[in-house]
Amino acid sequence: MTPALLARLRAAQAAKQPVALLTRLSDGHQCLWPEDACPGALAEAAQAALREDAARTVALDGEPWFVHPHNPPLRLIVVGAVHIAQALVPMALPLGFAVTVIDPRRAWATAERFPGIALRHDWPDEAMAALAPDSRTAVVTLTHDPKLDDPALDVALRSPCFYIGALGSRRTHAKRVARLREMGHGEAAIARIHAPVGLAIEAVTAPEIALSILAELVAVRRGAALAARAAPAAEQAA
């Protein structure tokens, strides 16, 4: 790899642009998709690798090429700059999440409590709309406060985000489900919410709860069987 190509790859990563590094394994010849002109079959392989976030080797004219996707980081949007968020945010970083914390209560969402983390003080619906959650985004609400959590969940449920988790007991969630129904969300949409948030590991402390939430995030992202459980709404009905 030339230093110039390394610099371009790192610039794309810094700009959060999805790119794929294509390497001809016979001689190390490389190009960067989509910046460089690449043969059609390689472009298709690059798109597939980025979509699936998985590297692969493909043959082009009998020559093996390594297709190495470099997606921007996964995103985690945390609503509520609360104590659990202070445990959750630093633990999410080494797992590869770019984190944004939303809380209009300025006393909570401070740089002192969340050093180096992107903070938003606008109302959760506006902040969420601006952040535009995509299929590589997870949303976790932690405020317990319907006037903060609900608008965020409203936007999350209308987005393709891969994970939605909401802190609160089953009782709290039952009331939340009723409010979300009134807002026009159907059962299938509401069943996307993981609540109570996190894997059931009897977590007590803030770091333990953060661990259970992040373990559930990983399980959902990797398609682990333990992430598939009865929909919260169905549990309530039972």
Next chain:
Amino acid sequence: MSESTEDVLGTAAQWLAEGETVAIATVVETWGSSPRPPGSRLAVTASGRLAGSVSGGCIEGAVAEAARETMRTGAPQLLDFGISDERAWEVGLACGGRLTVFVEKLA
């Protein structure tokens, strides 16, 4: 891979800026139980610094050894490790997996 926050490329760029000779090894294919997926990277310098990984520690030594040659000649290499290869025992890939690693000089 985006899920790795281990910034191996950033470390490699830093080493290059410090005047080191650097090679990058990348897992390109795996079969069976390999601990690191395709795209996993190991950066090595001629002076012996290491960052990242291409296995659970089983073959890093052998990869670093091969990388010395690539750093000397500038020619990339495609290395095959696995139980079908007697080197697997030499380098201790006891997990029974098989993988291919591409080694290139940063130049």
